[in-house]
Each structure stands twice: as structure tokens, then as C-alpha cells.
Amino acid sequence: MLCLTLFTYSMGKFGYSGTIPAMLLLLTVLIKSTFIIRDFMGLRGVSLLWRAIMYGWLWIITTAIAVTYLISIN
16 A cells, blocks of 8 residues: 555656546555455455445445546546
8 A cells, every 4th residue: 555655646746647647546546445445444354235335435436536537628
């Protein structure tokens, strides 16, 4: 997770912008959020319902952000 954090920080520090960097940032958010949900929140061994709720929420929010961004640049 530290490497992903440094990656996103460096993208901002060096001024990368555009669609590809934005999608890369969302990808890192998905990866980091998966680690947080699975390991830090301890949902690795819980029922499928709880995991589906958490991962579903994550994918819905991330997809909504991506779609909103892509619509706004056109």
C-alpha cells in the first residue's frame, strides 16, 4: 500500500493530468480499498453477503466517479 500511495503522490507532484492518469488513480484506489476491506476491516472470512455489500459499494462509487469524469471531459 505504501508503494501505491507513493505512486499517486508522485503523479500529483509531477503534474500528470488527463484521462489515463485519472484512471490509474482510480485503479490504485480500487487496489488499496480492496486491501483495506479485506485485511484491515477483517472481512476476509465473513459471509459472502458482507463482502458483496462492501465490494459492491466500492465498485459502484468508483464506477460513478469514472463515468462522471469521462462525461465531464467531453
